Amino acid sequence: MEGLQAARAKGRxxxxxxxxxxxxxxxxxxxxxxxxxxxxIAALFKVSLATVKRVS
Numbered sequence: 001m002e003g004l005q006a007a008r009a010k011g012r013x014x015x016x017x018x019x020x021x022x023x024x025x026x027x028x029x030x031x032x033x034x035x036x037x038x039x040x041i042a043a044l045f046k047v048s049l050a051t052v053k054r055v056s
Contacts, residue, residue: 019047020055028055 007014020028024045031041032055042052 019051020045025055028052 004014028041028045032038032052038049038052042049045052
């Protein structure tokens with residue numbers, strides 16, 4: 001626990017990095033609103049369909 005607290009104090013964050021950046025998420029939302037198929041969006045960004053569905 002002390003090691004985790006020390007890492008957090010230095011600005012470190014654990015866990016897996018996000019698959020999409022904030023800019024990419026905004027682009028996914030824009031494409032969804034245009035009516036593009038989620039399957040095509042997922043292929044374009046090289047992520048799973050579930051990742052695209054999770055972006056809101």
